Amino acid sequence: MRVLYHFPVHAGCRRVRLALAEKGVACELQTEQVWQRREGFLRMNPAGEVPVLVEQDGAIVPGSGVITEYLEEAYPDPTLLPGGPLDRAEARRLATWFAWKFHREVTENLADEKIFTRFMRTRQPDSMVIRAGHANVHYHLDYIAWLYERRNWLAGPDLSIADLTAAAELSCLDYLGDVPWDEHPGAKDWYARIKSRPSMRALISDTLPGLPPQAGYADLDF
């Protein structure tokens, strides 16, 4: 069986889980605590990071961006990079925006700061970092609303890796109750639509030991 080494409320892993589910590619999940630097895992991915996909024949594909491009080539139907080269570039631009810019400005400061300091037991979460994450999230939600007002999905007429990447990042914050949905109704409309897709179901049943999700996390009507 195909295996994805992952960690439950981890944005890059969630992006891949959404892509697998949208494409109907079955996959077993194996939780990897990367901070233990397990030797067998480092041999699979010298970068020491989740996610890592191991195919049924043992082929190894590491990294969320690399895996999503691989899935698109190996399992092209349905596509998550619809259209021609420029449409695909726009979907990749927004996926990069959320996976790198949003991640660095928001997700790292909120979800990673609260979750990984806890599990790695290195130190207490830093309240200045958390405050920066809360300050930065607004303009990104405005950007989602702006895009969604003009297009059917974030990158164009069809669902793409841009939507899945944004949903993966936001779902980690939403687990913690850190998305000010009520101040951003346009972004909330887009998220409600993607949250109702079957691919989101598995994410919504994730739980972290000792750190349960906020009350509205699993509700489609939030």
Added chain:
Amino acid sequence: MRVLYHFPVHAGCRRVRLALAEKGVACELQTEQVWQRREGFLRMNPAGEVPVLVEQDGAIVPGSGVITEYLEEAYPDPTLLPGGPLDRAEARRLATWFAWKFHREVTENLADEKIFTRFMRTRQPDSMVIRAGHANVHYHLDYIAWLYERRNWLAGPDLSIADLTAAAELSCLDYLGDVPWDEHPGAKDWYARIKSRPSMRALISDTLPGLPPQAGYADLDF
């Protein structure tokens, strides 16, 4: 004419310049000082970063990773992602390694710290940051030597985006004389081979005002 908005000794821009040159796609260069946050530039790329490619028909493609994928689709011959989906995943894995991991651990600490603090006039370069860059570069050079001992190019039998991305990062450090080549003969062999390609010529004639390259920068026999 096609235009690439770039900055001279900038790794992401160099990766795209190498890909354009390897594919024989002619392109005019326009230097953009991103820290000025020019309005016309922000309209092209809301992320406010170089590189940005503008095609002859006005189509805009921003970001080094997005542009290299776009070039591969729009100008597939010669390919920089040779082989099947798994070979392409390996080339993308290593491109990501150099563009993100090497960049964050080494290039940001050395080239960006020395060059961009100077041009942005924000502060003096931080000697602790520079020291971290010098400490981190060794294991990456060992990794290049390890790969190159086992393969014809970094990702496999053929030149790929992995080689161009590694060369783009290292060429910025090499401009400053910050690569300890003599301690890493295996990595030096690989770099000497890629440095002799015609695509590297334009990079080698880059200069930054007030910050000339180190003496051996342009020499093929370094």
